[in-house]
Amino acid sequence: MPVTTFGSAPNPYVAVENEPGTAIPNLSSRSSFILGLMTRRNFLASSLLAALPSAAAPRQWPLGINTYCLRFQRWNDKQLIDYCTSQKLDAIFLQDSLDPGVLDPKHWADVLAWCKDRGLHLETGGGAILPKTADRYPQMVATLRKNIERAAALGSPIVRALLAGDRYSMPDNGPVEPHIETAVKILREVRSQVLDAGLKIGIENHKDLQAWQTRQVIETAGKEFVGSYLDTGNPVFVAEDPMTTVEELGPYAVSFHLRDSVVYEQPDGIAVQWVPLGEGTVDFKALVARASEILPQVHIYCKPITARPPVTIPVYSPEFWTKWFPRARSRDVSRFIALAKRGRSYDKPHLTADAPEVRERYMDALKVQQLEHMQRSLDYCRKSLNLGLRWRT
16 A cells, blocks of 8 residues: 655654743652642542532434545435435535535525524534735635625535635745734635624634644634634644543634544554544544533534545654744643554555545545444444434434
């Protein structure tokens, strides 16, 4: 299986910057100190509380799919809604719609009516907001405004957005800080429109920023109208454990999308590849349990994107960290490497033909595989993660 390389040639060590002012505590002395402060009364009270059963009921997550995962089917919006209805889902996330009427307000009214008739919660949005060049800035603002208008008409409570497809897609491919400033400026230009529509912009953590940087965008722009479109598949492409992403962005989540990855060691780095949900390295039972503790009430979406080959993240190359993530946090890198040490390559039969130059040649097989991978992922969501409401009746 060919493995694509992300970034530069490998090196035998990782150059990362630790967080200033952090230190590993002396756990033994710290424990003695805490125990010394505890009185007998405090100890008995805490023991009694620990013995009581938890009063919190397990969270009931409404379950939907992200329609980008069915893009090979080339279905229109009505067909996608019909599929969600047949699967007894609670929600649909219309992402990168291929429908001819995607920009037609009359079609928006039809989609809203179809979803209401079927009892489906709908969310949607647009794509990247960073302009490639300065002269395209007004166009990107106008596009974002159109996406807000469309989302409001469709009854979506959020508008998906992202900064760029990946680091290579950043304007001028330079330091990330100026691009974060540009993104914040664009977001603030549409603030009043978003608030007037009663929406929030959901910034997807993509292959461009690490979670703490995405959080910086949200907090700087204004968390009253910007939140997190929380995705678990993209973090591995920025050398981040998805659990780190959930913990960083969970409190700001406005939508939660599940995608699995295999993550495993290679001589020149760490390989990552997206696979059907439940078939990768990520412990989704632990991840969803953690999300239940810190996320607000949001809808959860099954989002398996497959048919793509492995990509190697050159974590042993100083140039990779210097160029792409010069302020990476050592604890996050260590967590990602530990995830890779538990992983292995994907060994189930599958077709990897998602490159444009070969995709059409294998489209019939890709369509079959895509539906099968979605079904396996939905089965895992229901049977192993206990997600969804409507399918139980």
